Amino acid sequence: MSSKAIAVLTSGGDAPGMNAAVRAVVRTGLSHGVRVMGIQRGFNGLLSGEVVEMNLRSVSDIIHRGGTILYTARSPEFNTPAGVQQAASTCRSLGIDGVVVIGGDGSFRGARDLTESGIRCIGIPGTIDNDIASSEYTIGFDTAMNTAVQMVDRLRDTMESHDRCSVVQVMGRRCGDIALQTGIAVGATSILVPEVPYDFQKDIIERMRFTQKTGKKHFIIIVAEGVGGVEKLAQDIQEATGIESRATILGHVQRGGSPTLRDRVVGSEMGSVAATLLYKGKGNRVIVMQGGKIVDLDISEALNMKRVFDKNLYEIAHRISI
Numbered sequence: 001m002s003s004k005a006i007a008v009l010t011s012g013g014d015a016p017g018m019n020a021a022v023r024a025v026v027r028t029g030l031s032h033g034v035r036v037m038g039i040q041r042g043f044n045g046l047l048s049g050e051v052v053e054m055n056l057r058s059v060s061d062i063i064h065r066g067g068t069i070l071y072t073a074r075s076p077e078f079n080t081p082a083g084v085q086q087a088a089s090t091c092r093s094l095g096i097d098g099v100v101v102i103g104g105d106g107s108f109r110g111a112r113d114l115t116e117s118g119i120r121c122i123g124i125p126g127t128i129d130n131d132i133a134s135s136e137y138t139i140g141f142d143t144a145m146n147t148a149v150q151m152v153d154r155l156r157d158t159m160e161s162h163d164r165c166s167v168v169q170v171m172g173r174r175c176g177d178i179a180l181q182t183g184i185a186v187g188a189t190s191i192l193v194p195e196v197p198y199d200f201q202k203d204i205i206e207r208m209r210f211t212q213k214t215g216k217k218h219f220i221i222i223v224a225e226g227v228g229g230v231e232k233l234a235q236d237i238q239e240a241t242g243i244e245s246r247a248t249i250l251g252h253v254q255r256g257g258s259p260t261l262r263d264r265v266v267g268s269e270m271g272s273v274a275a276t277l278l279y280k281g282k283g284n285r286v287i288v289m290q291g292g293k294i295v296d297l298d299i300s301e302a303l304n305m306k307r308v309f310d311k312n313l314y315e316i317a318h319r320i321s322i
Contacts (some may be wrong), residue, residue: 005095006050006278008038008271010068011103011110014255015126015140017263018068018102023059024271024278026099030056032279037096041109043212045132046087051094063264066143072103088117098278100271102126102139105303108286113301120283122274123299126267128255134302141178141269142262144171144254148182151250152220154163156186165208165245166221167205167234171254176309178221178254179224184317189219191317194226195309203318204233205240211322219243269294304314 008025010018022038029036038058040050052058062069077083091099091114098120101111104127111121125132128144148170159166172178176193183191188206189211198204208219221237223230234247259267270287273294277285285296 003095003277004097005035005037006100006275007037007091007096008070009042009045010070010072010126011042011101011107012072013076013104013127014067014072015128015138016066016255016257016259017139017186017267018126018144019059019062019065020259020264020267021102021124021271022068022070022276023063024268025275026054026059027056028272028275029279033274034279035095036275038070039099041071042075042107042250043078043087044073047075047077049081049090051090058294064169064258066258068102070092084113084117087114088119091119097164098122098283100124100274100278104129104138105132108299108303112284113288114302115284115299120278120281121299122277122283122296123221123286123302124270124274124289126288126293126306128178129172130177131307132288132302133307134286134297135290137262137266137289139267140255140259142260143257145178145182145185146260146292147254147257148178148250149185151253152182152186152222155248156218156220159218159220162165162244163217165221165234165237165243166242167221167223167237167245167247169223169225169228169230169247169249171250173226175307176224176226177219180221180310180314180317183220183222183321184313186220186222187321188222188317189321191220191314192221192223192227193309193314194224196311196314198227200236204237206236207322208241208243214322233234266294
């Protein structure tokens with residue numbers, strides 16, 4: 001059975017490229033001749049009734065914008081059986097029988113719960129951390145890294161001027177992918193990620209002293225948010241080496257800004273595939289990238305997958321950043 005009306009929402013943390021996905025869902029759905037609704041403020045919008053009908057012009061001039069035009073919010077109430085039933089009831093009253101959910105693992109669990117209540121859902125991975133085990137890429141990751149690289153490049157100017165060490169914290173609570181790839185891109189002396197325990201003396205101080213002997217006078221240490229402690233780390237480095245060291249936490253600046261080409265294209269492709277699956281009557285699926293291709297998996301299967309950190313790339317990073 002094909003859909004008579006579908007909807008789209010964004011949930012969890014915002015990510016550049018979400019708007020590209022929303023745009024693709026709306027226009028693909030309309031091209032299939034179905035009505036498309038926009039649910040505002042995530043699953044919370046289904047409980048509060050913040051639902052608007054979308055048309056072609058609803059998503060004009062948004063592909064280049066960061067954030068999400070549908071807004072996002074966390075909804076503790078939805079995470080209860082009564083909340084899920086209320087959300088499903090709202091969908092039925094509006095004639096919505098399929099929802100595209102753009103967000104992270106928590107959003108996918110919500111999509112699975114809503115599917116079990118009779119409203120078919122398709123998940124799209126939208127999170128800057130790139131921490132979805134089932135997908136090798138998530139919408140927003142490329143933009144966040146490019147933003148981090150730009151910020152560190154600006155810090156480098158003052159590091160070079162003062163022969164200073166800069167300890168920079170990037171986002172990534174459970175996943176070190178932003179730190180790893182940003183660290184490679186900026187030539188960091190050390191990269192600290194939650195997936196790999198580090199030894200302060202061996203992985204930081206000895207590497208700095210070795211590169212000092214080869215003529216290096218300024219240093220960049222990239223630290224994932226999940227490792228934390230950058231203020232104390234900078235202080236410890238200064239005490240151990242005598243090199244003036246400063247800590248910088250980039251924070252939510254990495255979530256904002258105009259999405260890169262990759263995030264616009266991946267968001268558009270994932271959004272279009274998701275809307276088409278709903279039109280064909282499919283649900284309980286998640287759109288992911290595997291082997292560079294966009295494919296769909298069962299949501300429960302996707303949620304049960306274990307994420308694998310790229311140890312080989314991590315080793316390459318430490319081999320070349322000296």
